[in-house]
Amino acid sequence: MAVEEYKIITKLFGTENLQDIEVYKANGGYQALEKALKMPQDEVIQQVQDSGLSGRGGAWFSTGMKWSFMPKEPDGPSYLCVNADESEPGTFKDRQLLENNPHQLLEGVIIASYAIRASVAYIYVRGEMWEEMVQLEGCIEQAREAGYVGENILGSGFGLEVVMHPGAGAYICGEETGLMQSLEGKRAEPRVKPPFPAQRGIFARPTTVNNVQTLCYVPHIINHEADWFKNIGNSERYPGSFIFCVSGHVKKPGLFELELGKWTMRQIIEDLAGGLYNGRELKAVIPGGASTSPMTPDEIDIVMDPANFSLPGRGEYQGMFGTGGIIVMDDTTCMVDALLNLLNFFEHESCGQCTPCREGCPWTRDIVWRIEHGQGRPDDLDTLLEVADNVAGFLSPRYSTICLFGPAFSYPIHGFVNTFRSEFEAHIEQGKCPIHKDKSIKLSRLVG
Numbered sequence: 001m002a003v004e005e006y007k008i009i010t011k012l013f014g015t016e017n018l019q020d021i022e023v024y025k026a027n028g029g030y031q032a033l034e035k036a037l038k039m040p041q042d043e044v045i046q047q048v049q050d051s052g053l054s055g056r057g058g059a060w061f062s063t064g065m066k067w068s069f070m071p072k073e074p075d076g077p078s079y080l081c082v083n084a085d086e087s088e089p090g091t092f093k094d095r096q097l098l099e100n101n102p103h104q105l106l107e108g109v110i111i112a113s114y115a116i117r118a119s120v121a122y123i124y125v126r127g128e129m130w131e132e133m134v135q136l137e138g139c140i141e142q143a144r145e146a147g148y149v150g151e152n153i154l155g156s157g158f159g160l161e162v163v164m165h166p167g168a169g170a171y172i173c174g175e176e177t178g179l180m181q182s183l184e185g186k187r188a189e190p191r192v193k194p195p196f197p198a199q200r201g202i203f204a205r206p207t208t209v210n211n212v213q214t215l216c217y218v219p220h221i222i223n224h225e226a227d228w229f230k231n232i233g234n235s236e237r238y239p240g241s242f243i244f245c246v247s248g249h250v251k252k253p254g255l256f257e258l259e260l261g262k263w264t265m266r267q268i269i270e271d272l273a274g275g276l277y278n279g280r281e282l283k284a285v286i287p288g289g290a291s292t293s294p295m296t297p298d299e300i301d302i303v304m305d306p307a308n309f310s311l312p313g314r315g316e317y318q319g320m321f322g323t324g325g326i327i328v329m330d331d332t333t334c335m336v337d338a339l340l341n342l343l344n345f346f347e348h349e350s351c352g353q354c355t356p357c358r359e360g361c362p363w364t365r366d367i368v369w370r371i372e373h374g375q376g377r378p379d380d381l382d383t384l385l386e387v388a389d390n391v392a393g394f395l396s397p398r399y400s401t402i403c404l405f406g407p408a409f410s411y412p413i414h415g416f417v418n419t420f421r422s423e424f425e426a427h428i429e430q431g432k433c434p435i436h437k438d439k440s441i442k443l444s445r446l447v448g
């Protein structure tokens, strides 16, 4: 069966002037908001919960359930935080949603804020996405003029301010508590949970943090109702569609919205992304952003359902579904160099708050650097795995850092070293990189 895209939130991509509110409305925009404002707030939450929508920011937690944790009768302001900080290497879906259909996000934001009784919605946009920020500010103003933002929206009695906030330009700003710190004007150093954001979020008030893609589904769920969404795709636990971003050594890199649980990784790479460059063979695929473990060619018939993936060391397939950032690597790739490239990124981005992450990240990066540069030692691989295991908590019930950044850099170490151990050993035994005769194509040279 040929792979078909299933376009819900990318359906209007390419529509001319869609950032103009009138064009968005002519395509059915803001009807869901009008409908939602006539529903009791808890019914909106129930619809979203019954639809089975779960967070597309990487953790896949039930969106409706998260909203239900917010106070029903708040004794002060409550907030919605939109996580548009997207910095995971290989992931570029939120940026495309912001760029191509900003009012869809805004409509989802206003409906979500109504449901959780938020009086202000902050849209925290990655600092580098300057053009998207400027466009979004214009859209917020259009929505204000149309009566969708501000006091007494469409006569409902519900009022909302929407504030676009430029991000501070660090990967850790995407971690939800780091994001809240940054919004408060502090360094993005993640907070210990509990208290969870719904109990004590920004400015010590109840807060919900949602990813851009998650919120883009909300108007469609309200328009078509929960059962419609629940029946999309073949995943029992995670209904709906998902945007996969494919990059690396493929002929047609890009973005594909597909039903969850229906298609395999092989179909995405070969049928949608056009397969590998001529004459090259697949060596490895990173399934869902930099922090997920690489898969080998014999593993890519896996059906793309988050339920088929599990944490490293804890399940049948030792990888994570993550953020849908699929990075394809062909047989010219040196896996030591590829891991070094990832660790250069993580080492640069660690906030430095927790010792295992602050010290462990450069430590492991330095070990991988010396292996790649012909100075590896016989016990290096065991040291690498031990550090990664201690940080990520593979050997204990819990990870050793405040946030998941520590595990995020440890998972690929675990995956790369265990899956491609013989290649790492060959580097150490030969005292050089056996793959890259031409040092100029080293990935690691691109960073740092």
Ligand SMILES: Cc1cc2nc3c(=O)[nH]c(=O)nc-3n(C[C@H](O)[C@H](O)[C@H](O)COP(=O)(O)O)c2cc1C
Residues within 6 Å of the ligand: 054, 055, 056, 057, 058, 059, 060, 061, 063, 083, 084, 085, 086, 087, 088, 171, 172, 173, 174, 175, 176, 177, 209, 210, 211, 212, 214, 215, 403, 404, 405, 408
């Ligand atoms: C290091 C790190 C970086 C993250 N970066 C992002 C990000 O850029 N965007 C995002 O939506 N979620 C990111 N997350 C996940 C958020 O903490 C949070 O789970 C998510 O925004 C919740 O939204 P959702 O329930 O709609 O998925 C990151 C998590 C970690 C640990």
